[in-house]
Amino acid sequence: MSLFMWCAVLGCGALALSLLLDGLFDGLDDLLFDGSLPVLACALGVFGAVGMGVQALAGERLSTPVLIGVPLGLAVVAGAVTRAVWRRLRRSMPRNATPLTVGELVGSEVQVVWWKDGRGEVMATSRGHQATLPARSDDVLRTGAVAWVxxxxxxxxxxxxxxxxxAPTEPTSRPVNRPPAPAG
Structure with a gap:
């Protein structure tokens, strides 16, 4: 097998695995950039496939820079297009696709679901998600109260x-002017 065939097989295999086992290879996103595995796998697969095509069409008559340069150029273009499509899809995804975390709730209001002896559960709403989470407080709270995280x-x-x-607004008391009571 030629180098190009290995690149095509590895690129297509990595792309298929990244799609089938979604989330398993997300560690690469922290290493390089968001969506790095699909972008690199697509570029590697295109490099291998185009390289095999160029090699099959031209045979041994091509110089090495042309034999490597044409597939490499198209691989870079395929990687750039894949990256652009990936970023576009990520931007079009709703922000609430990821579950909320407790850290993002600091500073927000929550409603007490139940409370007893300084502990209980509260309902939090953020980005369209609702979650019931354990809570504690030194303040006296009651069911239905609104609290601050x-x-x-x-x-x-x-x-x-x-x-x-x-504080409830109390009506102001005005002195009532009454006529004096009749004598007698």
């Missing part, structure tokens, strides 16, 4: 504080 703990428990309701 102050911090999180290592075990993903929210630390919440009470939001004091606005």
């Amino acid at each position: 102050v911090d999180t703990t290592a075990d993903d428990t929210l630390v919440v504080g009470r939001i004091d309701p606005p």
Whole structure:
């Protein structure tokens, strides 16, 4: 097997594995860039396929720079197109496709679902997701109350504080002017 055939097989195989085993190779995204495995696999596959085509059509009559340059140029173009399509698809995905984390809830309001002895559960809403999470607080809370997320703990428990309701407005008492009572 030629070098080009190996590149085509490895590129297509890596692309198929990245699609079938989605999420397993996401560590490469942290190493290079977001979507790096599909982009690199597509470029490698195109390099191999075009290289085999050029080699089959021209045979041994081509110089090495042409034999390598043409497939390499088309591989770079294929990688750039794949990267552009990948970025476009990522931007078009809704932001709420990823689940919410407790860290992003710090500073937001939550509603108490149940509460007893400084611990309970609260319902949080963020980016269209709703989640019921464990919480703790030194404040006295009751079911249905609205609380403020102050911090999180290592075990993903929210630390919440009470939001004091606005002071009720009392009607002002005005002295009533009554006519004096009749004498007699």
